[in-house]
Amino acid sequence: MTQSITMLDPTSEKTNAMRSRKAPPASLDGLTVGLLDISKDQGDHFLDRLEVLFGERGIKVERFAKPTYAKKAPDDVTASLAERCDVVVEALAD
Amino acid sequence: MLQGTRRAPDEILGMIPPSGEVCTVEKAAINAVMAGCMPEYFPVVLAALDAAMDPDFAWQGLMSTTMGAGVCVIVNGPIARRIGMNWQHGALGHGNRPNATIARALQLMVINLGGAVPGGMDRSTHGHPGKFGLCFAEDETDDAWQPLAQSRGIEPGKSAVTVFGFCGTSINNTETARDADGLTGSLSMCLNAFFHPQHAGGGLAAGLVLSGEYWGIYRDAGWDRARIHAALLEGTHRTQAEIESGVTRSSGGASSIPKFDPGDLVLVRAGSNAGLFSTIIHGWGSGPSGSQPVTREIVP
Incomplete structure (x- = not known):
């Protein structure tokens, strides 16, 4: 007797498209670095220091922030990062 | 499992974090089967899932945080009795099928659909046993106690779930507090120790599960849910001197600093009628910038 099973x-039955990581730039000269604060305690201290250090090297910096680390970044924040920056440093932990 | 709902199998329920994969009624049902649910539990699962996907709950943050949060599901109303849930002996533990499987179904969804694998998108430092899923019913056998769902706007006689993001539980015991004021002082000490004794100024949620004997002390004194809640909020205020060093959120030098924002302390009744115990359900970051409890009516 055969039984059909x-x-x-239980998964989505989809496979995510894998994109290769963008190669890091050889130099930051002429590039814009985005500094993303996710609103973890004291993340701004770390980014403040990086802003000073990048500034001393003549590298352009733009600051961005998530309203809260508990939720994903609003679309306008991620869109602005993509449009205005070549490289992003994200301060993840407190 | 699909016999437990009138909803179509291909209905899209929403996206499951952290990866944001789409969940249909059918996918929810498959995971509910894997969890061990019976079809009659499925409306509870679907209501809990809908509540968890509310942006106020911040499910994505809960499932990926280093703090290792999980989902606690609290069930109110007639469905709890109808499907045989436990709100008495060991309600937060093992031995009852709906208690054991309803929250487990949600956790399997975040693993199978959401990709919340430890070390992958689940970044828990330790995790905790409750990440398998914690679900229990509230004890509504005493009319003097306003059930949690009614305190959150659900009409009496309706069934509802409340989801609460949590990072473990701890049991507390005192056998010397014999009146309402003394018990409030005792419970306040335990609540102030939650997360860290020096944490103050709000920003974290806690559930407090009162046993039958503790509720009896309050009931005999004529206290109800609102009065107990207000007394515990007041009882967990401390002076700056008491929490002088190491506060994680400065309150700007106020002389009386609360442990909790009012909406972050959630009172629940469960457990047997023997035993002077309370259990603190350790919450996560709270308020609009964190995870807020969400309640949904259960629609058959």
């Missing part, structure tokens, strides 16, 4: 998949 139907297997169901």
Whole structure:
């Protein structure tokens, strides 16, 4: 006696497209560095210091912030990062 | 499992964090089967899922935080009795099928659909046993106690779930507090120790589960949910001197600093009628910038 078994998949049954990582630039000369504060305690201290250090080297910096680390960045923040920056430093932890 | 709902299998329910994969009724049902749910639990699962996907709950943050948060599901109303849930002995523990499987179904969804694998998108430092899923019903057998769902706007007689992001539980015991004021002082000490004794100024949520004997002390004194809640908020205020060093959120030198923002302390009744215990359900970052409890009516 044969028995038919139907297997169901608990996952989304999709495979995410993998994109290769963008190669890091050889130099930051002429590039814009975005500094993203996710609103973790004292992340701004770290980014303040980086802004000074980048400034001393003549590198243009733009600051961005998530309203809260608990939720994903609003679309306008990620869009602005993509449009205005070549490189991003994200301060993740407190 | 799909016999437990009138909703179509291909109905899209929303996106499951952290990866944001789409969840249909059918996918929710498959994960509910894997969790061990019976079809009659499925409306509770779907209501809990809808509540968890509310942006106020910040499910994505809860499932990816280093703090290792999970989802606690608290069930109110007639459905709890109808599907045989436990609100008495060991309600927060093992031994009851709906208690054991409803929140587990949600956790399987964030693993199977959301990709919340430890070390992957789940960045928990330690995690905790409750990440398997914590679900229990509230004890509504005493009319003097306003059920959690009614305190959050659900009409009496309706069934509802409340989801609460949590990072473990701890049990507290005192056998010397014999009146309402003494018990409030005792419970306030325990609540002030939650997360860290020097944490003050709000920003973290806690659930407090009162056993039958503790509720009895308050009931005999004529206290209700609102009065207990207000007394505990007041009882967990401390002076700057008491929490002088190491505060994680400065309150600007106020002389009386609260432990909690009012909406972040959630009172629940569960447990047997023997035992002078309370359990603190350790919340996560709270308020609009964190995770807020969310309540949904359960629609059959």
